[in-house]
Structures are given as structure tokens and as C-alpha cells.
Amino acid sequence: MSSDVxxxxxxxxxxxxxxxxxNARLSAALHKELQDDAGLSMPDFEVLVHLTDSPEGRxxxxxxxxxxxxxxxxxxxxxxxxxxxxxxxxxxxAEDGRGAFIVITPQGRAAIExxxxxxxxxxxxxxxxxxxxxxxxxxxxIIEKALAQLDNQPAGFTA
Amino acid sequence: MSSDVxxxxxxxxxxxxxxxxxNARLSAALHKELQDDAGLSMPDFEVLVHLTDSPEGRxxxxxxxxxxxxxxxxxxxxxxxxxxxxxxxxxxxAEDGRGAFIVITPQGRAAIExxxxxxxxxxxxxxxxxxxxxxxxxxxxIIEKALAQLDNQPAGFTA
Numbered sequence: 001m002s003s004d005v006x007x008x009x010x011x012x013x014x015x016x017x018x019x020x021x022x023n024a025r026l027s028a029a030l031h032k033e034l035q036d037d038a039g040l041s042m043p044d045f046e047v048l049v050h051l052t053d054s055p056e057g058r059x060x061x062x063x064x065x066x067x068x069x070x071x072x073x074x075x076x077x078x079x080x081x082x083x084x085x086x087x088x089x090x091x092x093x094a095e096d097g098r099g100a101f102i103v104i105t106p107q108g109r110a111a112i113e114x115x116x117x118x119x120x121x122x123x124x125x126x127x128x129x130x131x132x133x134x135x136x137x138x139x140x141x142i143i144e145k146a147l148a149q150l151d152n153q154p155a156g157f158t159a
Numbered sequence: 160m161s162s163d164v165x166x167x168x169x170x171x172x173x174x175x176x177x178x179x180x181x182n183a184r185l186s187a188a189l190h191k192e193l194q195d196d197a198g199l200s201m202p203d204f205e206v207l208v209h210l211t212d213s214p215e216g217r218x219x220x221x222x223x224x225x226x227x228x229x230x231x232x233x234x235x236x237x238x239x240x241x242x243x244x245x246x247x248x249x250x251x252x253a254e255d256g257r258g259a260f261i262v263i264t265p266q267g268r269a270a271i272e273x274x275x276x277x278x279x280x281x282x283x284x285x286x287x288x289x290x291x292x293x294x295x296x297x298x299x300x301i302i303e304k305a306l307a308q309l310d311n312q313p314a315g316f317t318a
Contacts, residue, residue, distance in 0.1 A: 007279055012287050015295060018302045020205075023182055024228035025309050046179075069183035120166055128171050130308035131301060136174060138297040142290060143177045149289035150184050 026126060033122045038115035043078055044087065045119065048112040051088065051104040058091070058103040087111055185285060192281045197274035202237055203246065204278065207271040210247065210263040217250070217262040246270055 008016060027042060034040040040048070050067045051057050059067070065075045079102050082088045087108040090100045104112075131139065167175060186201060193199040199207070209226045210216050218226070224234045238261050241247045246267035249259045263271075290298065 006283065008283060008287065011295065011299070012283075015299050015302065016282060016286070018299070018306065021228075022302050022305055022309075025306070028228045029309070029312075069180070069187045123175060124165065124167060124171075126308055126312070127175070127305055128167065130304045135297075135301050135304065136170065138294075139301050140170070140174050140177070142294050142298050142301075143174065143181050145289040145294065146181055146286055147177065147184070149285055150181075150188070153188075153285070 029126060030119065030122060033118050034115050037118040038111045040111055040115050044082060045112065045115060047078065047082060047102075048087065048104060048108055051102065051108070052112055056103075057109070058101040060099055060101055062099070064102055082108075188285060189278065189281060192277050193274050196277040197270045199270055199274050203241060204271070204274060206237065206241060206261075207246065207263060207267055210261065210267070211271055215262075216268070217260040219258055219260055221258070223261055241267075 007013075031042045034042060034045050046068055047064065050064060051059060061072055061075050061079070064079075065072045068075065070078075079088060079090070083090060085107075086105055089103050089105050091103050092100050128136070166172075190201045193201060193204050205227055206223065209223060210218060220231055220234050220238070223238075224231045227234065229237075238247060238249070242249060244266075245264055248262050248264050250262050251259050287295070
């Protein structure tokens with residue numbers, strides 16, 4: 001590989017690898033919990049969370065894509081699959097030409113209400129129970145620094 | 160929703176949401192970089208990293224699944240798609256009945272070598288450049304606490 005690249009230090013590389021491992025393990029555990037409790041995948045759950053958080057439980061594909069940080073095509077395909085399971089519904093908006101709204105259905109609300117208690121319990125048990133108040137503060141600081149760094153990238157470099 | 164659930168505190172919930180946002184944004188940025196540089200997706204890259212790290216560049220599906228924290232079926236499907244692009248190859252193992260090895264091909268090695276410098280540069284720029292040495296230490300501690308917490312769950316609860 002190129003020798004003029006500034007590689008990560010041994011500690012940075014270790015932290016990065018462990019971070020990826022943590023995210024992969026958490027995501028697998030949370031996915032399993034959601035499947036067992038409510039037949040939802042993590043992506044299903046994330047879509048439903050954003051719809052539940054929105055006024056009238058509805059969002060346009062573009063806004064959902066931005067909130068999820070997915071490409072629009074991925075959102076469209078995923079919403080189609082969720083629509084077949086009656087968790088969400090596409091509703092055309094006659095007022096303007098800005099495309100359909102994705103709306104959470106009563107079945108979608110029932111699914112997220114069924115999933116939420118176990119999900120929260122698992123997040124608490126797997127993450128927050130392990131952290132002291134000082135850890136939580138430090139973690140919040142680190143996450144905000146990284147997010148600010150993302151915001152400060154040249155346009156077009158990051159989503 | 161149930162009222163007997165111990166919900167996350169406002170700060171915990173905020174940290175959790177911001178963490179998910181950070182992961183989604185980092186993953187989108189890293190994915191874009193890998194696509195532009197070497198035509199790889201993040202999952203492609205992760206598979207190639209684990210194969211590169213293994214003696215003789217090969218792993219069984221079971222071991223790859225454990226390292227990636229994916230289900231075996233996802234590994235199989237993904238490997239099939241990578242095999243079509245000649246990044247990896249399935250090699251049957253005559254010695255025992257434990258199934259095929261997934262082996263990185265010369266094309267797979269070329270792809271990861273092409274992708275690695277840009278990937279590392281992006282990880283450095285988006286994450287580590289934002290963190291002080293103290294942040295890095297605190298981050299490492301938090302990650303290890305959470306991973307230890309995952310290791311201490313009852314069998315079957317987590318992957």
C-alpha cells in the first residue's frame with residue numbers, strides 16, 4: 001500500500017476496530033430483540049421512530065432519507081416492503097408536486113409500541129448501565145465533536 | 160406505551176440518538192468514499208478486511224459471520240455477490256466436512272489496497288482529527304466498558 005499515507009496510530013486503529021465491533025454487536029443484539037418482540041428489523045424500527053416523531057406521523061421520502069442518512073432509492077424500496085406489511089402507507093399529496101407522504105399506520109404504531117419497551121430496556125442494559133455519569137458526559141462530548149467535524153467538511157464530501 | 164418501563168433519561172436518550180446519527184453519517188460518508196475510490200461497499204470492505212487479516216487470506220463462512228456479527232445467510236449471499244465480481248472465491252476443503260473457505264483473490268487484494276489509503280484518511284479526518292488524546296482515552300474506556308457489558312449478558316441474549 002502507499003507509503004505516503006498517514007496511517008492511524010496503533011491506538012487509533014484499535015479504538016476504531018473496537019468501535020466497529022461494538023456497533024456491529026449492539027446492532028445484532030437490538031435487531032434480535034426487535035424481531036423477537038415485534039417482528040421488526042432495525043431499519044423498520046428506525047423508519048417508524050422518525051415517523052412517530054413527526055407531526056401527524058408522516059414524512060416525505062426526501063425528509064425521511066435525510067433523517068435516516070439513507071439514499072432515496074433505499075428509502076423507497078424499504079418503504080415498499082413496509083407498506084406490504086401495512087406498517088406504513090404512501091399518501092399522495094394533491095396540494096403540491098413534491099411527492100407522496102409516507103404515513104405510519106395504526107398497525108405501525110402498534111408495532112413500535114410493542115417493540116419500544118424491550119428495545120429501551122436492551123439499550124439501557126447493554127449500554128447505559130455500563131457507563132458512569134462521567135462516562136456519559138465524556139461520550140456525549142466525543143459524539144458532538146465528531147458530528148461537528150462532519151458538519152465542517154467541504155460541501156459534497158459528506159452526506 | 161407501558162408505564163412500568165424504566166425509560167432512558169433525557170440525556171441518555173439524546174446521547175443514544177446522536178450516537179445513531181453519528182453512525183449513520185459516518186457510514187454514509189465512508190461508503191461514498193469506498194465507492195468512489197474502489198467500487199466497494201462498506202460490507203465489501205469489511206469482508207475484505209477480515210480476509211486480509213487472516214492467515215492465507217481465507218476464512219470459513221462461520222468464522223466470517225462471527226467476525227462481522229452477521230447471520231450466516233447474510234454472509235453467504237454477500238459472498239456470492241462478491242464472488243461474481245471476482246473479489247473472493249469459495250474453495251472447498253477436502254480435508255474435513257466443515258465447509259468451504261472464502262479466499263480473497265488477487266483482484267480483492269488490489270481493491271482493498273486501492274481503497275485503504277482514502278478510507279484511512281477519511282476515518283482520520285472525520286473522527287480522530289476531532290479528538291484530543293484525552294478524548295481518545297475516554298472513548299477507548301467507554302467502548303471497552305460497553306463491550307465488557309455485552310460479554311457479561313446471559314447466553315443467548317446477545318450475539
